[in-house]
Amino acid sequence: MSGMLKLSVQNLLRHRTRSFLTMLGIAAAVGVLFSVFSFNRGFDQGLARELQATGLHFMVVPVGCAHEVAALVLHGTVVPKYLDATVIDDVRSTDGVEFATPILVAQLPNPDRHRIDLIYGVEMEVLREIKPDWQITGEIPTAPHEMLMGYDVAEHAGLTLGDEFRYPAVDETFVVTGIIGRTNSQDDAFVYLDIATAQRLMDNPDGATAIGVKVASPERMGSIISELEEAVPGIQTVTMSQVMNSVANVAASAKSLSLAIALVALVIGAVGVMNSILMAVFERSQEIGMMRAIGASRWNIFQIILKETTILTMVGGAAGIALATVGARLIENYVRRIMPYVPGGDMLSFDPLLALACVGFALVVGVGAGLYPAWKASRINPIEAIKGS
């Protein structure tokens, strides 16, 4: 260790508790900052990935169904509003529609397990097209009494392939033929049944919450949509990019708020650094005077003090990144619980460049906070400092 560095480190170690707490402030701020940036980045990427991965171009939903709700339908939310039974045929017969598939989302009580299952009824033949990025263990159901399970449901219920699953309310038993690999999205929480089965269970033979549509040529989507909305009353359409945009808009305010909080935390951390170093400078003024007497220039003193803030913010920043990385799972689970919609995939994957940028930013702020104490230290009058004992 170089002498200067050793000197600065020793100075910081002199007040371990104070240095540690100051560092903790920086660590918390940088950790939050890093998490927020990571999450925002992961969110945007996940959204883009989902947009790209979905095989559907737009959804047909009942009028009055907001975009956000449509987004949830995509991932399953029970909407107490059904499309008319005839709508599916109207959509299918519209020119340019490659295929249209009804989706029914419903709740089914499961008193044996003291829970209410979320049922996602969908045409199993087109499942691959609607959810191309699912990793399924086992088989997609082909018979009426077969079911596909989301990762979380299967795990909570302790079910594996081939197990039987009974709904006493409707007195039916199903065989688990497939389990979907973890998607980290709401998809994990559903039980997937063939739509006909779902409709039968819900006593709603032709009911559909939404209709997913794929068009033959996406360039013509605009005209197809207007034609459809004109021809069929009581419906509205939501394109996937509209869904993604409204999700992104909802997320945007949360993102900027969290970013603002992180920045405020960093400013508070920086003030903590300034306060802590300033105190240390005042306490050590005799020592600083001595150093001037034995050959230190003002610049030397300035450097020593600035180095202390640099070390404090660097170590604090690195600790913050480490904490955020270790705690990423927890943070992500928490955010997934409080945010209405989060795309699948890892939201908090570690990005070394981002980590570096966050520490760098903290360093700039921290060093900025160190300038005043360092300047103050360099202006200490050695004669007065030495005498002032």
Next chain:
Amino acid sequence: MIKLKNVEKKYRRGAEEVRALRGIDLEIQAGEFASVIGPSGAGKTTLLHILGCLDLPSSGELHFDGLRVDRMRESELVTLRRNKIGFIFQQFYLIPGLSVVDNIALPLLFSKNKPAPGRIEELARQVGLSDRLHHVPAQLSGGEMQRTAIARALVNDPEVILADEPTGNLDSANSEKIFDILHKLHQNGLTVIMITHNPELAGRAGRTISIKDGIIEQ
């Protein structure tokens, strides 16, 4: 080697003006061992700081090795202090977290001088601290701390050692040791100027400068 011509030093203390030094004429020859005595508040420390180019006179001339110090810029003063002057204080002023070796080497951080290999250990040996090299100040006695401070003052090979009551915080046995070391340094050719309140030690220096109310007596 150091020459003061009609040096005045005034301090402001609120509205009042304190004349700490009032027309000092003094010449210190290279290789001298001088003690400075006088009552409290006489201006001894002020004089030592001016001799050590740490403080500048309010008026009058200060020459060091033929250079006009009172006209120097701050950066020149720093260079002068680094290379030619070694300070020792009554309160030792060691850095608590650093070992004896690192405390001795402290001035090298500023001067960027590279000591010859074994130089720090040799200095520690000179002041009798060979078996204390890796102790921190809290593990040292007062005498050992002051000896560390002396070694630190010597690390840049200064021409003059300025000591402000170096034995002021020590018992007589330890004072004796410190004095012996300073005396030896003088015998080896170094200029040594030492403020003391101990008339017996003062008398054993080659020359005694007596100061009262900012004026040199006799």
